[in-house]
Amino acid sequence: MSTYLDYLDENALPLMWCPGCGDGTILKALLGAFATLGLKRENTVVVTGIGCWGKADDYIRTNAIHGTHGRALAVATGVKAFRPGLTVVALMGDGDCATIGGNHFIHAARRNIGVTAIVANNLNYGMTGGQFSGTTPVGSRTSTSPFGHTENPFDLCRLAEAAGANFVARTTAYHFKQMGQLMVEALQEPGFSLVEVVSPCPTYFGRFNKQGSASEMWRSLKERARAVGPGGTEAPAEAGSLEAPPDDGPDAPILTGRLVSRHKPSFAERYAAVQATAARAGEGAEPDAR
Amino acid sequence: MARTAFLQGNEAVLEGALAAGARFYAGYPITPSSEIAELASWRLPGLGGVFIQMEDEIASMAALVGAAMAGAKAFTATSGPGFSLMQENIGLAVMVEAPCVVINVMRSGPSTGLATKPAQADIMQARWGTHGDHPAVALVPSSVSECFSLTVAAFNLAERLRTPVFVLSDEILGHMRERADIPDTEALEIWDRPRPAGDPADYRPYRPGPDGVPPLGTFGGPYVFHVTSSMHDERGVSANDAKTAAASVARLVGKVSRNAQWLPRPEVVRSGGGGEGGTGAGRPVLIVAFGSSARAARQTMLDHPDHPLTLFRPRTLWPFPEAELSALVDGHAAVVVAEMNTGQLVGEIERITAGRRAVGLAWRSDGEIITPEEIWAAVRRTLGGDGR
Ligand SMILES: Cc1ncc(C[n+]2csc(CCOP(=O)(O)OP(=O)(O)O)c2C)c(N)n1
Ligand code: SF4
Numbered sequence: 001m002s003t004y005l006d007y008l009d010e011n012a013l014p015l016m017w018c019p020g021c022g023d024g025t026i027l028k029a030l031l032g033a034f035a036t037l038g039l040k041r042e043n044t045v046v047v048t049g050i051g052c053w054g055k056a057d058d059y060i061r062t063n064a065i066h067g068t069h070g071r072a073l074a075v076a077t078g079v080k081a082f083r084p085g086l087t088v089v090a091l092m093g094d095g096d097c098a099t100i101g102g103n104h105f106i107h108a109a110r111r112n113i114g115v116t117a118i119v120a121n122n123l124n125y126g127m128t129g130g131q132f133s134g135t136t137p138v139g140s141r142t143s144t145s146p147f148g149h150t151e152n153p154f155d156l157c158r159l160a161e162a163a164g165a166n167f168v169a170r171t172t173a174y175h176f177k178q179m180g181q182l183m184v185e186a187l188q189e190p191g192f193s194l195v196e197v198v199s200p201c202p203t204y205f206g207r208f209n210k211q212g213s214a215s216e217m218w219r220s221l222k223e224r225a226r227a228v229g230p231g232g233t234e235a236p237a238e239a240g241s242l243e244a245p246p247d248d249g250p251d252a253p254i255l256t257g258r259l260v261s262r263h264k265p266s267f268a269e270r271y272a273a274v275q276a277t278a279a280r281a282g283e284g285a286e287p288d289a290r
Numbered sequence: 291m292a293r294t295a296f297l298q299g300n301e302a303v304l305e306g307a308l309a310a311g312a313r314f315y316a317g318y319p320i321t322p323s324s325e326i327a328e329l330a331s332w333r334l335p336g337l338g339g340v341f342i343q344m345e346d347e348i349a350s351m352a353a354l355v356g357a358a359m360a361g362a363k364a365f366t367a368t369s370g371p372g373f374s375l376m377q378e379n380i381g382l383a384v385m386v387e388a389p390c391v392v393i394n395v396m397r398s399g400p401s402t403g404l405a406t407k408p409a410q411a412d413i414m415q416a417r418w419g420t421h422g423d424h425p426a427v428a429l430v431p432s433s434v435s436e437c438f439s440l441t442v443a444a445f446n447l448a449e450r451l452r453t454p455v456f457v458l459s460d461e462i463l464g465h466m467r468e469r470a471d472i473p474d475t476e477a478l479e480i481w482d483r484p485r486p487a488g489d490p491a492d493y494r495p496y497r498p499g500p501d502g503v504p505p506l507g508t509f510g511g512p513y514v515f516h517v518t519s520s521m522h523d524e525r526g527v528s529a530n531d532a533k534t535a536a537a538s539v540a541r542l543v544g545k546v547s548r549n550a551q552w553l554p555r556p557e558v559v560r561s562g563g564g565g566e567g568g569t570g571a572g573r574p575v576l577i578v579a580f581g582s583s584a585r586a587a588r589q590t591m592l593d594h595p596d597h598p599l600t601l602f603r604p605r606t607l608w609p610f611p612e613a614e615l616s617a618l619v620d621g622h623a624a625v626v627v628a629e630m631n632t633g634q635l636v637g638e639i640e641r642i643t644a645g646r647r648a649v650g651l652a653w654r655s656d657g658e659i660i661t662p663e664e665i666w667a668a669v670r671r672t673l674g675g676d677g678r
Contacts, residue, residue: 012527041514047356050519057516058528063509065359066518066528067352068382074349075382078356078364079509081340082314086360086510104352107345271340278336 004031020214022173022199033183049096053120070101084268099134109163112191122201130204166191168260191266299463300325306441313339314362316353323395326367347372351379358388361508367393381420386517387452407657408461411631425546502545554605573623574598589662
């Protein structure tokens, strides 16, 4: 039995993240999910963007590309489209995924490309000093919304569902076991999968919003989580039911669990059929449409 | 079998890419390059390759990097607005040393500009468009045959150098049909990236081989590796110290200059007994032109057969074939640069000429092709006096 340690680059320790940050826990859950599935390092590709969570590849012993801010899913799409047999995982912050990379996010979901997006949503840009992102709640303070944020946040899971992702789940950094289980499921999904992990950034978001110590932030994640969907306690019966929280401020409840699970054909399945048809027709044969 | 075909430049580019072994295309449609995407979507799947139309050119360039690391010979085609969007991840390709080819069928700018008309105004963008110190390799075809052969060369260079390579064509070449010589695929010299050997545990993705180019593994193969857009050491682990940074940048830039013998050489054509010992009437003039402008310059030579004219036509624009040009300067009375922009290459030519001769400019930047008459007028102007 392998463990998360088989995928961890211990030479790269200590972790760069601040004490109390959620990223280390998410990393452990992810590597644990790799171990549960017995993924081969050779056949696994981690693609990261830029940000605190985007540094996670430094600690991972699979193949990896540390790319550009917001573009992890586009890089990952290139890998997966060319080699559908690989397990491809994109690690992004909320800035990476939902803000600068929002277009790639919705199109990766629409295309249903078999990439697993693991988004550490800490409600701000950690790496650059706590500015607001596309998921920052209205009213919260960040280093670029000192009077309180005036824009509405994205609900990443609803966005992914509407865009067409096959598998959508949310958890928090506190819910280590649930997080691992959801990651295991997501990694097996042939189409696009998202695991959004709501995660504490005590250094910026927590401090600016007077959320107390790091441990108080973690406790708040525990208390605000409402498990929904299959396996949840507060169950709208079916996966796919993504109710909006009653308010979306910093203290709003966090709906967790497997929120969407459906089986539309993935990009790879459909494209393989195109390749087969084209190969049968032979080189130089004109497609019907021409 | 070698064949003669009646092809459009854009078609010849696609044929060249397939002959070179390209199996992955990611792009976003834009005039005057779209035929390349359409043909790729048609031809690639039957070869087991992949065509993917991305959400924009930022994503297209990013996808090339991913596919290249997964083992593909990958390419895209675009024009000015898309080339601008690609700059960010062209830098990524440079830094992670991803072999890939970008075709820019240049059109008139700035911005949306004259979307259906030609220009040669992206040449400095090709050189310096992505930020930071970096090498640039750009090939400039001047005929439909060269759209084929230089695309093949671009893939070979991308693979051997592990760097993005540009083919700068333009709207005229892209859409023009003429006779093209398409060599037998078997007869082509095709290069693949250097591959690692030995124990996978010892593989260092950025440890250079003898040419200064590191062997490249393939995701899914036995060599597990990590590449990064951040400054890094041989293992691909980020490193912030000045020594590593200096060595990395020097190697990235140096791997192109030290292997300059791999780059397509310029063409030099003389007429009117031009050049040293010219017998024609008038003082000899060296004309520097590439791509479509070079075709106009050839016509200038035909129109004035008794004036000694030499055409220096680079096939590799970046790095510029500096030594070859420099060697010709002293044998001429003046140098004239012809380009379809307000004067981008001319600065480089002045630098190489270094005050030895007057350097004149024939330019045009209105979406129309530069004419042989305009080039002749610049020759006369630059010679001064009676223009002979
Ligand atoms: C094109 C570009 N713009 C801006 C930046 C600067 N930048 C680096 S990380 C970052 C935000 C990171 O926030 P997020 O993605 O939420 O990740 P976190 O640090 O919170 O984990 C920004 C704006 C950049 N690297 N590239
Ligand atoms: S700044 Fe925030 S997100 Fe970044 S390491 Fe520190 S706590 Fe974590």
